[in-house]
Structures are given as C-alpha cells and as structure tokens.
Amino acid sequence: MTTMDARSLAEAAAAAYNPYDVAFLEREFEVYDLLRAELPIARTEAITAMGAPGSWVLTRYDQSCDFLQDHASFSNQSNVYPVRPWIPQAIDPPAHSAYRRIMNPWFTVDEMRHLEPHLEKFAEELVDTMLDQGDDFDFVAAFADPFPTVIFCQLAGFPLDDYQQIMNWKNTLMHCADGHVRGFELAAEMARELGHEVSGSHLTPEEELAVRSTVGQRIYAYLGGLIDRRRAEPTDDMITKLLAASYEGERPLTQEELEDTLFLFYMAGLDTVASALGLIVQTFAANPGKRREFIELMDDPERVGPAVEELIRYHAIVLLPRRVTQDVTFHGTEFAHGSQVLCPTMAANRDASEFAEPNELVFDRTPNRHLGFGLGPHRCIGIHLARREVRIALQVFHRKLPDYHPDPERRAEAFGGMKGLSALPLVKG
C-alpha cells in the first residue's frame, strides 16, 4: 500500500469511527493501528457530543498519557448526564481532589485485602451453581455479571433483593444504544411506556434521551430512598460512610452530592469487572494454549499479579471522553474550545512503541504501564478491588473447570462503547 492510500484509508476510518457499533469491534485493533500510524490525532464526525464543535480520537500511548494528565485543558465534564454530573468522575480538580480525599481510604490495598476470603467463598458458590446446571452454561449470566455486582451491592449497601432491578436500570442506562441485546430490549420497553413507537433495532436520538433521562431519575429516586433509610439506621457500608464524611473538614456532603457519588459508583462498580471477565474468558475459551499457560502460573503469588495486569492491558474496556476547556494546541493539532476528545484506552494499550508485541498476551510483561485503569487524577479508585476480583474469579473458575470451549450452537453477544459481552455461552471439556 502506498502512503497516500494508507492516509486516505485512515481518513475514511476516522470519519466513520463509531466504537459503539458492534460491527466496529471486529476490526477495532486494525483501525486503531491504521489511525496510530497515519492520523494519531484524528478528527471524526461520527461521535460528536451534543453541541460540541467536533470530536477527536487519540491512538498513541504517549499522547494519551499527556492528555489524561492535563486536566486544565481537558475537562471530565464531557457528557450529557441524566440529572447532574457524577462525583468524582465528572468533576475537575480542585473539587475532585477533595472528594477523592474522602473516598480513597475506603479502597486501599489493605481495605481490599480483608475482603479476600469473602470474595473467594462467593466465587466458589457461584461457580459451583453454574457448573451444577449441566454441560453448557452462560459465563456472563451465571458468573461475570453477578460476581462483581453482588460484591459491590454489599460494599455500597444496596439491598440484594433489588439485584434484578439494579441490573435492569444499569443495562437500560448504559446499554440502550451499544448493541447490548438486553439493554436495548429494556430501553425499548421503557420508550414504549413513555409513549414512543419504537420500530426496528435502534432508538431514535429523542427516544434515547427520553429513556436515559427517565431511568436516570428513577435511579436517583432509588438512591435518595436508600440514603434516607441509612440516615435512620447506620451500618458500616459506603452509604453510611458517605453520610459521616466531611468535605474538606468543613461540612457534611449535601443530599445531591451523596446521590451523585452513589450514582457514579453504581455505574463504575457494576459493569467494569463483569466486562473484563467476559472478554478474558472468551479469549481463554478460544485459545487453550494461553489458558493452560495462565492455569500453570495462577497459584504462584509472584506471577499471578503481573498476569492479571497483562489481561487488563490486553482487554482494556474503557473509552475516556474529555471536553476541551479553551482553544489549545495539542501535539501540533488545534482543538477548539468545547470540542470532545476521546481516548480509547484499548488503542493506547496496543501501541507497539510502548508495548513490545502489543497483540500478544505476555504474562510476565515488565514494565506494564497500561492505561486500562486510566491515568492522572481520575485513575480508577476501584483498582485494588478490581484486580482482586479478576484474579480470584479466574483462579476459582479455572481450578474447578480447567477445560472448556465456546458453545458451537450459541454465539457470544458483544456490545460496544465501554465494551464487553452480554452473553458468553461455553461448554465443559
């Protein structure tokens, strides 16, 4: 291919860029490689946020690092929120730092270490139930979804009786337009309830907005109720801790701050680990050699940590959007005030100038400065919980079932955006 051809292909790929489209996932790394080589800061029209004068997508690792650390030029308040921006993810420093100072102590390595026996016991129960049901099973429905969700509900103080409702709201809000089968069904039901005539397999932008805003308000009402109950009956969960917290040692958090924080944790704590686990086990199902390599090292405390880190690099799931706060020149490209810039961590994590053989799983990769958990002030607060959940889930599952393969009769279901799987049918043996 000539340079000119490659450049035109990259321009076409940038113009059509839509990471929310499931079809894109089939060639995402090819597209990211092309963009990184030809147009590392690519202008795209496809994902322009409401009112933004254009969007950009970054694919180079070094530029992604600079971008994520420059919170003065690139604001986290970059989305359309159902009610108010979420705390702390959509808040910029310095207020962001004040919120993180409250929450960081609840998610330290030591705090999360205490949870290990509980994580292990619960993972064992779930895997036993899943494997007792026969020779085939859906790994996502029976394990990847409930494992982190139940743990998160217990930590946060969300009643487990509400599990199905919590999952349905989350799927409606997060997955109404990214190819998630159940997410779309739930959203379509809600749109009809709101008087829209949904036809076909997509919501119109108006329908999507109506659904997202309605489900957002229902979640807010639910969270408000939980906060009121906990105010009357404190325990040791996150809602109780938030009620006792003080902003900069000056005042308690307001009802709105409490709700906006719980809303974000609800979204961040539920989907992420489930998505990572689904994608990792899908790779292991298709690649028995890699699976065996992992099983051999997974009980070695020295080797399993780097291996989990590598799996998270390889299966980065998060797209990080930011809004440009002022006209700015970034690595030679001018971004207009108000534009949206998108940093797909999956693209940075496959950049060969930072990671040798980026498309290979190298379980002892060092260094491994991947961006799967983000970088800069907003780096994932749940990192120690997430790493433990992924490690324990993989250890427990593979101890009980080292051999499995994709179900030849039923296809896995993928969704885009903050990508993952909504179904992963597997067969024992």
Ligand code: HEM
């Ligand atoms: C494999 C699992 C996970 C991945 C890949 C992941 C990834 C990320 C990423 C990339 C960010 C940065 C967002 C940004 O820069 O705007 C982030 C932030 C965040 N994550 Fe995670 N996460 C995971 C698990 C969790 C869990 C289990 C929790 C719940 C405790 C959690 C809670 C949060 C919160 C609250 C933030 C916002 C932090 C801030 O804005 O300061 N995450 N996560």
